[in-house]
Amino acid sequence: MTTPTSQDSADRSRIDALINHHRQQPGALLPLLHAVQDALGFIPQEAVPRIAAALNLSRAEVHGVITYYHHFRSKPAGRHVVQICRAEACQACGADALLAQAEQLLGCKAHETRADGAVTLEPVYCLGLCASSPAMQLNERPYARVTPQQLQRLAQSLGVSA
Ligand code: FES
Known part of the structure; x- marks a missing residue:
C-alpha cells in the first residue's frame, strides 16, 4: 500500500472542485471527465467512486464511459x-x-x-x-x-x- 502524497491531496482537491463545478449540469459525466483529464492529464482510479457518487451513477457506469472513449486515460501519460x-x-x-x-x-x-x-x-x-x-x-x-x-x-x- 502506498502512502498518500501532497500531490495526491492536491489532485483530490482539484477533482472535488471540478465535481462541484459540474455536478448540477445536465449530462455532466462527459464534461466532468474531460475537465478532470484536462486538469490532471488522466482520470485517477480514485476519482471514479467520487464522480459516481456525485452524479448518482454506479462506478461501473463511470468506468464504462472512461474505457469506451479512447480519449480518456486511466494512467498518467509520458512527457x-x-x-x-x-x-x-x-x-x-x-x-x-x-x-x-x-x-x-x-x-x-x-x-x-x-x-x-x-x-x-x-x-x-x-x-x-x-x-x-x-x-x-x-x-x-x-x-x-x-x-x-x-x-x-x-x-x-x-x-x-x-
Ligand atoms: S480518419 Fe479522420 S483524421 Fe484519420
Missing part, C-alpha cells in the same frame, strides 16, 4: 504523447504501417508508455484531418499527410531511442 489516427480514411492511407513504424522508433507499443516515461503512443480515431490522411498528433500538434520520413524526423526530435 510526450504521440497519437496516430487509425480511423477509416487514415487506415486506407497507411496508418497501420505508420503505427508499426512509430512502435519501432519510439520503443513502445500502442496504448503504452515507455518505461522511462518519455513517450506515450496512442492510436486515436479521427483527428478531423481525413482529407489529408494519414494524420497524427505530437503533443496535441496535428500533422497531416504524414510520411515515414516525417514520422522518423518527429521521433528523432523527441531524443529517444528504441
